[in-house]
Amino acid sequence: MYLVKGGATRPSLWDSEFIRQHDVPGPRYTSYPTALQFHEEFTRQDYLDAVARSNAGRKPLSIYVHLPFCQSLCYYCACNKVITQSEDKKRQYLDYLIKEIKQKAAEFGTDRPVFQMHWGGGTPTYYGEAELTELWYQIGRHFHLVDSDRGEYSIEIDPRTINSDKLGLLKGLGFNRISLGIQDFDPRVQQAINRVQSTEQIAELMQAARSYQYRSVNFDLIYGLPYQSVRSVTTTIEQVIALSPDRISLFNYAHLPERFKSQGLLPEEALPAADEKLAILCAASNQLVDAGYVYIGMDHFAKPSDELAQAQVRGVLHRNFQGYTTCKEADLIGLGVSAISLIDNVYCQNTKSITEYQSLLEQGQSPLLAGVALTGDDEIRRAVIMSFLCRNGLEPAEVEADYGIDFNDYFRCEMSALAGFVEQGLLEQEGRDYQLTPRGRLVVRKICMAFDLYLPEHMKQGRRFSRVL
Ligand code: SF4
Incomplete structure (x- = not known):
């Protein structure tokens, strides 16, 4: 198991040097792929x-x-x-x-x-x-x-x-x-x-x-x-x-x-x-x-x-x-202007303009603006990201069983990032499983970013994200 050890994150974990080292901009992962x-x-x-x-x-x-x-x-x-x-x-x-x-x-x-x-x-x-x-x-x-x-x-x-x-x-x-x-x-x-x-x-x-x-x-x-x-x-x-x-x-x-x-x-x-x-x-x-x-x-x-x-x-x-x-x-059914829905393997969003929202509904049409259907790869990456965000760690065997992949082979590039996080004290490894350390929990978005296929392109395009801390 890789659940929370203890519960509370100790006060001394929040220090300026740590924040400076790890406080990078990145998505908040209320969804994966993100709304971009x-x-x-x-x-x-x-x-x-x-x-x-x-x-x-x-x-x-x-x-x-x-x-x-x-x-x-x-x-x-x-x-x-x-x-x-x-x-x-x-x-x-x-x-x-x-x-x-x-x-x-x-x-x-x-x-x-x-x-x-x-x-x-x-x-x-x-x-x-x-x-x-x-x-x-x-x-x-x-x-x-x-x-x-x-x-x-x-x-x-x-x-x-x-x-x-x-x-x-x-x-x-x-x-x-x-x-x-x-x-x-x-x-x-x-x-x-x-x-x-x-x-x-x-x-x-x-x-x-x-x-x-x-x-x-x-x-x-x-x-x-x-x-x-x-x-x-x-x-x-x-x-x-x-x-x-x-x-x-x-x-x-x-x-x-x-x-x-x-x-x-x-x-x-x-x-x-x-x-x-x-x-x-x-x-x-x-x-x-x-x-x-x-x-x-x-x-x-x-x-x-x-x-x-x-x-x-x-x-x-x-x-x-x-x-x-x-x-x-x-x-998730999103109702109202700009609301986002998650239906089966699809994210979609209503129009962001109230005038357009009302006019579409007036004509009996849907106020849908945009969306994305998840690929098989998106689903696997989403499972990994959500596991870190919500369960404080990752069991590769679980992902292998759910998606029929060989985790180490599928995530060959990401494995070196995981090893780096272990070295930095953000993750602990027990056999094949990873658990966030209390410090790793503070910068979990940074760990998720290593599995985000689209992020390098967004960074290249100069997209702005909030900082992880
Ligand atoms: S202006 Fe923004 S922060 Fe203020 S009440 Fe409205 S939504 Fe909330």
Whole structure:
């Protein structure tokens, strides 16, 4: 077995020298191949063939719903969102979303069990209670959502758009997990990013979330924002620990104003320098681990009692476009503008333009934009990458049994990279099996990159990726 030894990654593992040595840019592998491989020659028929195979295979289903509207602009944002004050615009989108729900339900049938659903954005909770209820009702009417005890139903929440009552309504609808966008508690940082929300407001929501018995509460935090320092972030993390969320995502802010225009509104001179950023990451991660959080991987921490941490120890953690999940391998139906689906061996994405999305649905057409069908080689590489990401290691014999290959022969070139990772102390080898060391878990993306067939070409083309740490 190559499962987690112990669990928590020790504080001393996060040091600046280690980060400097291994912090390279690379994909986040919410999919393999990554979205860069999606192409517009992928046809509606390719998609329908995948749906037919999916219906024959009857894997469980997972649903992602994209609600793109936000009330105001957070200057750091790199999401696919639309800032609007128009209730009509929001309403109109909802009407088309419901058309897509009906379209997809007709394709997949209404009887296939859905074990997981996530609403993201944008700001899903920018919609009012009546519309949120209507949307849940329409999905529940057209798909077979398993009951809340068995299903994993989560929603992203902007704390500025919710109060205790609305949180109660969401629980009543069936959501059992919430993710709160916190980013930072420091008022000066909040002003600079144009996202002001008080600690008291969050404390009240946490109290309500506990009383409504949400199974898991996640906080999203960001490091690398203007005016952040080790001292200021340490204070934020102290407040976070006191509020005791079950999960924490600590994201790296990548400043790319040439790509995301609103980032140009941030006071550039106040961004922490690279060294300070590394020091912030070390300090914050150590603080979380000291407080008892387990490092799950790829920016994610969880309490040892949380299902994610437990699933990791048991080797049943999975990863999809919704991040880490305990949900078994499922076919994912993406609903809404820009949403990505994974159906059988096909990834596909809806159009990214709301106007086009609505116009296609108006004409009774599919809002499909692009996709990719996995080759046999993609499937093998994906299995290897997901094994490192979710199970902290790799058993070559398992890959050989599943795909009928001789692993050493098939991955002749990659074997030398694996040997290098063993030498660098990122992997331990036991017989033919590999296990990530605690340090290797911190830079697991780097190990996955060795198995990514398309990456060298993307690097050559100058594609930009976030850094692995
Ligand atoms: S609320 Fe979220 S999606 Fe909307 S602008 Fe802010 S960060 Fe972006």
